Amino acid sequence: MSVIRAVPNLTDQVYQLVVDEICDGVLPAGAHLVQERLAERFGVSRQPVQQAIALLKADGLIEEVGKRGMQVASLDLPAMRHHYQLRGALDGLAARLAAERVVCNPDLSRDFEKRGLDIVARGLKAVRSGSVGNQIREESAFHFFVYEISGNPLMAKSAEPHWRYLRRAMGDRLRETPQPETIWEQHRGILEAIIAGAPDEAEKRAKDHVALATEMLIEKFSME
Known part of the structure; x- marks a missing residue:
């Protein structure tokens, strides 16, 4: 209790x-x-x-x-799409802003890399353990890390309502379908673009990552 x-x-x-x-x-x-x-x-x-x-x-x-x-409430597919659309826009912008900060201050890259890789390592460990709760926590931790290093203090607050709704959908899917480790390779790719100071690539990788997550969840719940 x-x-x-x-x-x-x-x-x-x-x-x-x-x-x-x-x-x-x-x-x-x-x-x-x-x-x-x-x-x-x-x-x-x-x-x-x-x-x-x-x-x-x-x-x-x-x-x-x-x-x-x-x-x-039951999961609502249109609402899920709407939440992902907004999250995709926020995630892309956060990754771009973080990479732009590295362009302006290259010394930030070392700290960003260390902290980001720590989360990636924990995420891969969570996948291998099969713990749904840990997988969701580390998924959330990575993206909120990117919101933080974007330098925009409103980013995390803006994303939080969408994460609350989508965490529930992620939990339902992960209890039935194991998360592939390739998801964490995508996270690593986003981080690499950020620490390389490549705003366009960071934004693209972040948006592609959210698009794939949307596709996986919509496909899962459309089949039910």
């Missing part, structure tokens, strides 16, 4: 715990969410649960179904 410690922002903690359980398949599509039960399970009052439920609904992860109350 997951119990939250008494710290200032309980709403965010409840929100993240429910998101994790949706992404991990603990709460599948159609699962009914009862505020009292969540509050008891997480060891908090009803107020942060109510606030977290409102955020989850706004992000499209749960939906209200008549008198039944709230339940985990």
Whole structure:
């Protein structure tokens, strides 16, 4: 049982715990969410649960179904495409900006390379272990690393809502289909273009990576 410690922002903690359980398949599509039960399970009052439920609904992860109350929403293919379209634009721009920073300050390349390769190594380890949770965490870690080194402080905040929706789709796919190691070779390719100070190539590789991920997920869920 997951119990939250008494710290200032309980709403965010409840929100993240429910998101994790949706992404991990603990709460599948159609699962009914009862505020009292969540509050008891997480060891908090009803107020942060109510606030977290409102955020989850706004992000499209749960939906209200008549008198039944709230339940985990089914994945929506058009919505998935829309989230990926925006993520692709953001990822391409982030990779371009990061590479441009290296052009202006070549000394950044060493730090970017070390940090990026550390994530790639962890990602490959997660693939080989078969851990869905670790694969999603490292996938997210790599892209948020690129958002960070883009130098635009709004990048990660802009991408976060799309990642919340897509993490759930990624979890569903990875529980059935192992992630190929070639995905992490693509990450390495994006990193190489960034540290080489090649903005056009970095942007192209980032967009191609998202396009392939979109294709893989859409194909998977279209077959169901």
